[in-house]
Amino acid sequence: MVERTQAVEDKRRQLLDAAVRVFARKGFHASRVGDIAEEAGVAHGLLYHYFKSKDQVLEAVFHENWSVLLARIASVEETDEPAPDQLRHIATIVLRTWLHLPDVVRVVIREFGRSPELAERIGDLAQPIDAIQRVIERGIGRGEFRKDVDPVFAAAVVYGSIDELLTGWVLGRLPAGEDDVAAAERTLCEVSLLGLQEP
Amino acid sequence: MVERTQAVEDKRRQLLDAAVRVFARKGFHASRVGDIAEEAGVAHGLLYHYFKSKDQVLEAVFHENWSVLLARIASVEETDEPAPDQLRHIATIVLRTWLHLPDVVRVVIREFGRSPELAERIGDLAQPIDAIQRVIERGIGRGEFRKDVDPVFAAAVVYGSIDELLTGWVLGRLPAGEDDVAAAERTLCEVSLLGLQEP
Amino acid sequence: MVERTQAVEDKRRQLLDAAVRVFARKGFHASRVGDIAEEAGVAHGLLYHYFKSKDQVLEAVFHENWSVLLARIASVEETDEPAPDQLRHIATIVLRTWLHLPDVVRVVIREFGRSPELAERIGDLAQPIDAIQRVIERGIGRGEFRKDVDPVFAAAVVYGSIDELLTGWVLGRLPAGEDDVAAAERTLCEVSLLGLQEP
Amino acid sequence: MVERTQAVEDKRRQLLDAAVRVFARKGFHASRVGDIAEEAGVAHGLLYHYFKSKDQVLEAVFHENWSVLLARIASVEETDEPAPDQLRHIATIVLRTWLHLPDVVRVVIREFGRSPELAERIGDLAQPIDAIQRVIERGIGRGEFRKDVDPVFAAAVVYGSIDELLTGWVLGRLPAGEDDVAAAERTLCEVSLLGLQEP
DNA sequence: TATGAATGAGTGTTCATTCAT
DNA sequence: GATGAATGAACACTCATTCAT
Numbered sequence: 001m002v003e004r005t006q007a008v009e010d011k012r013r014q015l016l017d018a019a020v021r022v023f024a025r026k027g028f029h030a031s032r033v034g035d036i037a038e039e040a041g042v043a044h045g046l047l048y049h050y051f052k053s054k055d056q057v058l059e060a061v062f063h064e065n066w067s068v069l070l071a072r073i074a075s076v077e078e079t080d081e082p083a084p085d086q087l088r089h090i091a092t093i094v095l096r097t098w099l100h101l102p103d104v105v106r107v108v109i110r111e112f113g114r115s116p117e118l119a120e121r122i123g124d125l126a127q128p129i130d131a132i133q134r135v136i137e138r139g140i141g142r143g144e145f146r147k148d149v150d151p152v153f154a155a156a157v158v159y160g161s162i163d164e165l166l167t168g169w170v171l172g173r174l175p176a177g178e179d180d181v182a183a184a185e186r187t188l189c190e191v192s193l194l195g196l197q198e199p
Numbered sequence: 200m201v202e203r204t205q206a207v208e209d210k211r212r213q214l215l216d217a218a219v220r221v222f223a224r225k226g227f228h229a230s231r232v233g234d235i236a237e238e239a240g241v242a243h244g245l246l247y248h249y250f251k252s253k254d255q256v257l258e259a260v261f262h263e264n265w266s267v268l269l270a271r272i273a274s275v276e277e278t279d280e281p282a283p284d285q286l287r288h289i290a291t292i293v294l295r296t297w298l299h300l301p302d303v304v305r306v307v308i309r310e311f312g313r314s315p316e317l318a319e320r321i322g323d324l325a326q327p328i329d330a331i332q333r334v335i336e337r338g339i340g341r342g343e344f345r346k347d348v349d350p351v352f353a354a355a356v357v358y359g360s361i362d363e364l365l366t367g368w369v370l371g372r373l374p375a376g377e378d379d380v381a382a383a384e385r386t387l388c389e390v391s392l393l394g395l396q397e398p
Numbered sequence: 399m400v401e402r403t404q405a406v407e408d409k410r411r412q413l414l415d416a417a418v419r420v421f422a423r424k425g426f427h428a429s430r431v432g433d434i435a436e437e438a439g440v441a442h443g444l445l446y447h448y449f450k451s452k453d454q455v456l457e458a459v460f461h462e463n464w465s466v467l468l469a470r471i472a473s474v475e476e477t478d479e480p481a482p483d484q485l486r487h488i489a490t491i492v493l494r495t496w497l498h499l500p501d502v503v504r505v506v507i508r509e510f511g512r513s514p515e516l517a518e519r520i521g522d523l524a525q526p527i528d529a530i531q532r533v534i535e536r537g538i539g540r541g542e543f544r545k546d547v548d549p550v551f552a553a554a555v556v557y558g559s560i561d562e563l564l565t566g567w568v569l570g571r572l573p574a575g576e577d578d579v580a581a582a583e584r585t586l587c588e589v590s591l592l593g594l595q596e597p
Numbered sequence: 598m599v600e601r602t603q604a605v606e607d608k609r610r611q612l613l614d615a616a617v618r619v620f621a622r623k624g625f626h627a628s629r630v631g632d633i634a635e636e637a638g639v640a641h642g643l644l645y646h647y648f649k650s651k652d653q654v655l656e657a658v659f660h661e662n663w664s665v666l667l668a669r670i671a672s673v674e675e676t677d678e679p680a681p682d683q684l685r686h687i688a689t690i691v692l693r694t695w696l697h698l699p700d701v702v703r704v705v706i707r708e709f710g711r712s713p714e715l716a717e718r719i720g721d722l723a724q725p726i727d728a729i730q731r732v733i734e735r736g737i738g739r740g741e742f743r744k745d746v747d748p749v750f751a752a753a754v755v756y757g758s759i760d761e762l763l764t765g766w767v768l769g770r771l772p773a774g775e776d777d778v779a780a781a782e783r784t785l786c787e788v789s790l791l792g793l794q795e796p
Numbered sequence: 797t798a799t800g801a802a803t804g805a806g807t808g809t810t811c812a813t814t815c816a817t
Numbered sequence: 818g819a820t821g822a823a824t825g826a827a828c829a830c831t832c833a834t835t836c837a838t
Contacts, residue, residue, distance in 0.1 A: 011801085027314070029228060033829060043803045045831080054829065110313050115226070116370055126372055146389075153364065153386035156373060160363020161356040168355050171315055173325055175351075187352035190345075195394030210818090232812060242820045244814080253812065409822085425712070427626060431808060441824045443810080452808065508711050513624070514768055524770055544787075550772070551784035554765050555758040562757020563750065569713055571723055572753060585750035588743075593792030608797090630833060640799045642835080651833065 012050045015040050016064060019057050024103035028058055028111045062112060062122055065104045069097055070124060073131050083139025084193050087158065090132060094162050095185050098169050099178060109170045113163070129159045136196065145196045158192050211249045214239045215263060218256050223302035227257055227310045254320075261311060261321055264303045268296055269323060272330050282338025283392050286357065289331060293361050294384055297368050298377060308369045312362065328358045335395065344395045357391050410448045413438050414462060417455050422501035426456055426509045460510060460520055463502045467495055468522060471529050481537025482591050485556065488530060489590075492560050493583055496567050497576060507568045511561065527557045534594065543594045556590050609647045612637050613661060616654050621700035625655055625708045652718075659709060659719055662701045666694055667721060670728050680736025681790050684755065687729060691759050692782055695766050696775060706767045710760070726756045733793065742793045755789050 018040035022031045033054050037044035051057045076089045098105050112118055112125060119125050133155035139145035165184045168174030174184070217239035221230045232253050236243035250256045275288045297304050311317055311324060318324050332354035338344035364383045367373030373383070416438035420429045431452050435442035449455045474487045496503050510516055510523060517523050531553035537543035563582045566572030572582070615637035619628045630651050634641035648654045673686045695702050709715055709722060716722050730752035736742035762781045765771030771781070 008801085027316070032827090044829090045804060046802055048830070048832095049801065110315075114309050114313055114366065114370075117226070119370060129372075149389055150382055150386045152373065153383045154390055156363045156367050156383075157360040157387055157390050160359040160361070160366070162359070164355045164359020164362060165352065167313065167359075171313075171318055173318075173328075174355060183349055184352045184355075187349045188356055190348055191353055191356050191391060191394035193394070195390035195392070207818090231810090243812090244821060245819055247813070248818070406822085425714070430806090442808090443825060444823055446809070446811095447822065508713075512707050512711055512764065512768075515624070517768060527770075547787055548780055548784045551762065551781045552788055554761045554771060554781075555785055555788050558757040558759070558761020558764070559754040560757070562753045562760060565711065565757070566753050569711075569716055571716075571726075572749065581747055582750045582753075585747045586754055588746055589751055589754050589789060589792035591792070593788035593790070605797095629831090641833090642800060643798055645834070646797070 015042070015047060015050055016057070016060055020061055020065070020103045020107055023058070023061065023111065024106035028107070058107075058111060058118075059122060061104070061107055063124070065101065066108060066124065069093060070127050073128055077131055077134060083135050083142060083144045084197065086135045087132065087139075087193060087196075088189050090128070090135070091158075091162055091188055092185060094128065095165060095181055095188075098166055098176070099181055102169075105166055106170050109163070109166050128162075129155050132158050139196070149196065154196065158196075161188055161192055207249075214241070214246060214249055215256070215259055219260055219264070219302045219306055222257070222260065222310065223305035227306070257306075257310060257317075258321060260303070260306055262323070264300065265307060265323065268292060269326050272327055276330055276333065282334050282341060282343045283396065285334045286331065286338075286392060286395075287388050289327070289334070290357075290361055290387055291384060293327065294364060294380055294387075297365055297375070298380055301368075304365055305369050308362070308366050327361075328354050331357050338395070348395065353395065357395075360387055360391055406448075413440070413445060413448055414455070414458055418459055418463070418501045418505055421456070421459065421509065422504035426505070456505075456509060456516075457520060459502070459505055461522070463499065464506060464522065467491060468525050471526055475529055475532065481533050481540065481542045482595065484533045485530065485537075485591060485594075486587050488526070488533070489556075489560055489586055490583060492526065493563060493579055493586075496564060496574070497579055500567075503564055504568050507561070507564050526560075527553050530556050537594070547594060552594065556594075559586055559590055605647075612639070612644060612647055613654070613657055617658055617662070617700045617704055620655070620658065620708065621703035625704070655704075655708060655715075656719060658701070658704055660721070662698065663705060663721065666690060667724050670725055674728055674731065680732050680739065680741045681794065683732045684729065684736075684790060684793075685786050687725070687732070688755075688759055688785055689782060691725065692762060692778055692785075695763060695773070696778055699766075702763055703767050706760070706763050725759075726752050729755050736793070746793065751793065755793075758785055758789055 015036065019031075019036045022035045022039050025031075026035070033047055034044045036057065037047055047057070051060060072093050073090050076086050076093070079086060079089075081089070112122070133151050136145060136149075136151045136154050136158070140147055140149070140151060165174065165188065169176040169181075174180070214235065218230075218235045221234045221238050224230075225234070232246055233243045235256065236246055246256070250259060271292050272289050275285050275292070278285060278288075280288070311321070332350050335344060335348075335350045335353050335357070339346055339348070339350060364373065364387065368375040368380075373379070413434065417429075417434045420433045420437050423429075424433070431445055432442045434455070435445055445455070449458060470491050471488050474484050474491070477484060477487075479487070510520070531549050534543060534547075534549045534552050534556070538545055538547070538549060563572065563586065567574040567579075572578070612633065616628075616633045619632045619636050622628075623632070630644055631641045633654065634644055644654070648657060669690050670687050673683050673690070676683060676686075678686070709719070730748050733742060733746075733748045733751050733755070737744055737746070737748060762771065762785065766773040766778075771777070
């Protein structure tokens with residue numbers, strides 16, 4: 001029984017991974033249900049045993065891949081590190097995802113984050129921003145960041161920087177090798193973090 | 200002849216403005232050609248006298264609205280102001296657009312900037328980033344910015360911040376009134392610019 | 399303008415008539431939208447300019463063909479003829495439709511009258527029965543029919559007889575020529591009407 | 598072996614009864630094979646051990662429920678009662694089925710009797726009509742019915758009345774309690790039978 | 797016997813685009 | 818220029834049926 005459920009779970013995952021690859025390659029709208037099935041090596045009808053609709057596949061891609069990242073961000077928050085270090089860690093976590101799961105990043109960058117419709121269906125979307133905001137607020141409270149910045153806008157500024165680096169890699173307009181990711185990380189921290197700290 | 204051209208131009212503009220409103224409201228994919236025509240008060244067939252396709256309407260929306268902004272950014276570059284001031288001005292120009300042309304911003308944020316396909320068709324997309332990069336490079340050269348930041352990534356970081364603020368307004372997750380725009384501007388400059396300058 | 403509307407109306411009718419023929423031949427469920435379009439000699443997409451859906455075509459078939467018959471039945475009711483004559487006329491009107499519009503009868507018999515779903519969407523369905531019931535009630539009131547029959551059930555009995563004759567013709571289990579229709583009419587009246595009258 | 602066959606027969610019956618309930622509730626076309634299996638509490642694949650196809654289930658519903666009724670009608674024919682009494686008995690048998698097996702009646706009324714396709718596959722369909730016709734012919738021969746009615750059409754008329762009463766109950770447009778069935782029976786006999794007899 | 801994963805043919809509907817008027 | 822009827826490619830989704838286990 002457990003094995004059976006396991007097999008089912010494996011197949012689901014197989015479909016989902018195929019979907020990630022296809023969405024990453026062609027974009028969600030241009031991807032047909034048949035493309036996903038073909039990529040997974042199954043008949044397209046099977047997809048509907050595991051997912052309610054093409055839209056739901058996209059949601060699952062998000063939930064079942066991004067949630068890992070969100071959990072790691074949350075665990076950073078629970079640390080008692082100084083706020084600048086926490087921010088640095090969050091940035092690292094997000095940026096390094098590009099190296100581990102480039103296709104997932106491609107899909108997330110392209111399909112999520114700009115669509116009001118998706119944002120409504122998926123509550124988790126803004127979570128990284130919210131986490132950043134909380135860290136900044138804590139940093140201000142502890143005197144680690146200057147008191148005259150608005151945490152709401154500052155969070156957007158920091159998150160936007162991270163997001164844009166990923167976007168640059170996804171769209172191929174930024175160098176995207178391992179060293180480049182490290183360099184981007186450094187630049188990000190130098191600019192955003194120093195900007196947040198007392199001069 | 201001139202009148203004729205003027206009338207043609209007017210009608211074209213009328214359709215384009217209708218398209219902006221419709222795209223802003225429903226998103227490009229969910230907008231039907233008939234919706235645009237209806238919004239403009241004409242038959243949908245007429246759209247094809249002025250545009251080759253629905254895609255081309257989207258491109259025109261970009262070119263004919265965003266180009267003004269790009270021109271103003273370019274004119275900032277020609278100034279001999281200090282680099283930090285230039286950056287500040289660029290940020291102001293982009294952010295204030297939210298107050299003047301919110302629908303255009305909605306469309307640009309939602310439809311451009313994440314699509315490799317569009318990016319290929321529209322070369323101008325990255326122009327604000329490029330301008331920012333040039334300003335940063337100039338600033339470094341003049342000793343106004345620190346020498347140890349990578350201008351390429353730094354430009355992405357700065358542009359990402361601007362972009363995310365607009366996105367926050369478009370998606371309604373940031374306060375978007377006139378005062379808020381001013382506050383966002385301030386926060387952006389404090390964080391990004393100070394981060395760029397020598398400590 | 400009127401001509402234009404006329405042309406549109408004509409085309410709609412052309413589609414509707416094609417639909418009647420196709421539905422009569424294959425039944426509604428087995429008929430594809432493409433069959434109707436092909437029968438009408440147009441592209442299948444055009445059907446959706448005139449009708450909202452395949453279901454709506456079926457409803458239109460009913461409304462725009464059966465309503466004539468219902469009107470004629472209603473006009474019989476307004477006569478001051480004796481009730482038996484009125485019943486006879488109603489029966490004649492319905493039965494003769496087989497000769498004038500056999501395909502319409504085929505569709506009505508096969509698709510309507512047994513489907514609770516359709517009955518809900520189309521209120522007119524029971525109208526012939528209701529008319530018959532009113533005539534019987536009037537006949538009883540005037541002493542033309544015996545007082546001891548229940549008009550509700552009697553109406554069902556009379557209408558059922560008519561309906562079954564049409565069904566017999568549609569299904570080919572009754573002789574269906576012109577003379578046969580006349581003979582059926584006679585039999586129907588002899589049996590049902592005499593049964594209703596005082597012995 | 599007998600036990601095995603019995604168990605098999607039981608399961609088959611269990612599926613068939615489930616099918617009757619489901620078809621009665623949603624209609625044949627709207628019923629999925631999975632619905633039947635779910636109603637029976639088994640996996641849908643199992644259905645194909647007992648029936649060749651969904652269509653065949655419907656046929657079995659008919660044969661294995663309606664045949665009882667046909668047998669009883671046949672036994673009435675073998676009686677040497679007067680023809681009017683025989684007709685009365687046939688009517689009673691059919692109408693009372695509504696009280697005993699309402700779901701079967703629902704399915705039979707809705708799915709059989711109007712479909713040429715089914716009529717071809719199931720020869721028994723017209724049997725009640727044929728029986729009625731034979732009784733009428735016998736009645737005419739014995740002088741119990743008038744000689745001037747056409748037995749073919751008269752049979753249709755009588756059967757149509759019965760059929761319409763059932764339909765009225767199935768569709769909820771006639772009162773359907775026990776007393777109502779009795780009243781309908783009375784009305785039917787008064788109208789149809791008296792109409793058949795010599796005035 | 798029983799399960800339910802897997803298949804894939806089948807279809808209604810949408811909508812960008814064309815073009816006769 | 819302006820209209821909107823006409824076209825037809827494209828596509829998500831359903832579901833009866835099969836079959837390995």
